[in-house]
Amino acid sequence: SQQGEEDPQALSIQEGENATMNCSYKTSINNLQWYRQNSGRGLVHLILIRSNEREKHSGRLRVTLDTSKKSSSLLITASRAADTASYFCATDEDTGNQFYFGTGTSLTVIP
Amino acid sequence: GAGVSQSPSNKVTEKGKDVELRCDPISGHTALYWYRQSLGQGLEFLIYFQGNSAPDKSGLPSDRFSAERTGGSVSTLTIQRTQQEDSAVYLCASRVSGSFYNEQFFGPGTRLTVL
Numbered sequence: 001s002q003q004g005e006e007d008p009q010a011l012s013i014q015e016g017e018n019a020t021m022n023c024s025y026k027t028s029i030n031n032l033q034w035y036r037q038n039s040g041r042g043l044v045h046l047i048l049i050r051s052n053e054r055e056k057h058s059g060r061l062r063v064t065l066d067t068s069k070k071s072s073s074l075l076i077t078a079s080r081a082a083d084t085a086s087y088f089c090a091t092d093e094d095t096g097n098q099f100y101f102g103t104g105t106s107l108t109v110i111p
Numbered sequence: 112g113a114g115v116s117q118s119p120s121n122k123v124t125e126k127g128k129d130v131e132l133r134c135d136p137i138s139g140h141t142a143l144y145w146y147r148q149s150l151g152q153g154l155e156f157l158i159y160f161q162g163n164s165a166p167d168k169s170g171l172p173s174d175r176f177s178a179e180r181t182g183g184s185v186s187t188l189t190i191q192r193t194q195q196e197d198s199a200v201y202l203c204a205s206r207v208s209g210s211f212y213n214e215q216f217f218g219p220g221t222r223l224t225v226l
Contacts (some may be wrong), residue, residue: 026166033214042202045214098167099144099215103153
């Protein structure tokens with residue numbers, strides 16, 4: 001089964017800097033989603049990008065998708081201490097039934 | 112207008128005991144997922160329910176794990192004869208189905224500790 005893999009595993013930046021995290025996956029997908037998790041509990045959906053899209057923006061978030069390389073990146077601009085969390089990418093199978101999550105990137109934004 | 116809820120929020124049990132974890136999805140969501148997340152790890156898919164279709168149980172790690180979804184709504188994940196390696200946060204998510212492009216809404220999780 002396919003699974004997204006994020007890198008880096010951990011990232012520490014100063015407040016105001018940009019944070020970039022990457023996700024790679026293995027097979028064809030319908031869409032790729034990014035989620036955020038605080039304190040090891042429930043995840044919150046951030047943004048979805050379809051397989052026919054290359055870039056998408058939502059507030060301070062920018063997501064890119066390169067289906068030829070089977071990779072995606074999440075950019076958080078002008079980071080804030082409140083952005084400190086773990087970020088996961090999730091991909092679906094062609095059927096769209098299951099979602100596969102990577103192991104996540106732990107982001108720490110230092111005030 | 113509540114989101115996905117799970118109970119209990121925390122469960123401590125002794126090795127060998129059975130536990131039941133409950134998930135109440137968002138009303139009208141036909142798809143329901145269970146995941147397991149061990150400390151510092153990603154989410155491990157366990158089981159998926161879609162409407163009245165047979166569930167996808169391909170992620171259940173052993174026959175000690177089972178899940179039901181009654182009336183297309185509430186779901187219960189049962190772990191029999193718990194082992195210490197079952198200790199993890201169990202997350203439930205629901206989704207409006209009918210499209211590939213819908214997000215999952217997650218509950219807060221149940222933290223299970225097996226002593």
